[in-house]
Amino acid sequence: MQKLDTPLYACHYSCMIGKGLLVVVWFPLTFVLLLVNLTLLAASTRVSASISEQYPQPLSHRVTASAGTAQILGANVVAGDARGLLLKKFLEKYSSPMAPYADLLVQKADENGFDFRLVVSIAMCESNLGKRMPSRDSFNPFGIAVYTGQEFGKKFNDWEHAITWVSEYIRTKYYDRGITDLRDIGAIWAPPSVENGYSWTNCVQQFIGTIT
Numbered sequence: 001m002q003k004l005d006t007p008l009y010a011c012h013y014s015c016m017i018g019k020g021l022l023v024v025v026w027f028p029l030t031f032v033l034l035l036v037n038l039t040l041l042a043a044s045t046r047v048s049a050s051i052s053e054q055y056p057q058p059l060s061h062r063v064t065a066s067a068g069t070a071q072i073l074g075a076n077v078v079a080g081d082a083r084g085l086l087l088k089k090f091l092e093k094y095s096s097p098m099a100p101y102a103d104l105l106v107q108k109a110d111e112n113g114f115d116f117r118l119v120v121s122i123a124m125c126e127s128n129l130g131k132r133m134p135s136r137d138s139f140n141p142f143g144i145a146v147y148t149g150q151e152f153g154k155k156f157n158d159w160e161h162a163i164t165w166v167s168e169y170i171r172t173k174y175y176d177r178g179i180t181d182l183r184d185i186g187a188i189w190a191p192p193s194v195e196n197g198y199s200w201t202n203c204v205q206q207f208i209g210t211i212t
Contacts, residue, residue, distance in 0.1 A: 083116050090120065090211050096129035098141065101159050108167035113175060119166060121207035122189075125200060142166050143190070 088102035098105070098120070109116040119142070120129070126143035127133050133140050138155045139162040145154035156162035174185050186193055186201035193200035 086211055087116070087120055091129060094124070094129050094131075096123075096131070098123065098130050098159060098163075101163055104160060104163050105167075108163055112167045112171035114167075114170055114180075115208065117208045117211045118170065118204070119163065120211065121204045122166075124207045125203035144169070 083106045084103040091099035106116045123129050123141040127141035130141035139159055140154050183198055183201045190200035
């Protein structure tokens, strides 16, 4: 009978033990590494979220269009900011002298409770945004108190006065009395337009829809 080679047997035995230890150690080590990676990933996500909160996306990427009166450009937009930009862009497009007062127009609309586009749209229909007023120094692009046969009607001191006055006028003359429908406003603001198929109302409504 051939004698067993003792050194070879010992080596084989040692290798078996080594493999067994490797298997025993491998699974816990893999679990620990996986746990560490998940922890680092969660920490990275929290840091990214914190950075996003501190440095939000620019406003130009967050603006959405207004859907109508009292619904103002999405929930993330502070009143007066993007709306002012929309009005300014619209006014500058038509070279209106009212362009520098876009934020004031929004402010006064908010204070008096009506659509921020209303005053500008009226000015567009009445005077092409202030380019066809009774006189240059009247600051009256709204067709307010311009009586038949008279060269001048209501005259304002400056643009701030005009915008403030007409905004308060819309509230007290119409909204405070429950007159909020644009057809009803048009029937009082420009009575002859009713016989022309509510042409004033249609004009104002058209430009309200354009400022989006």
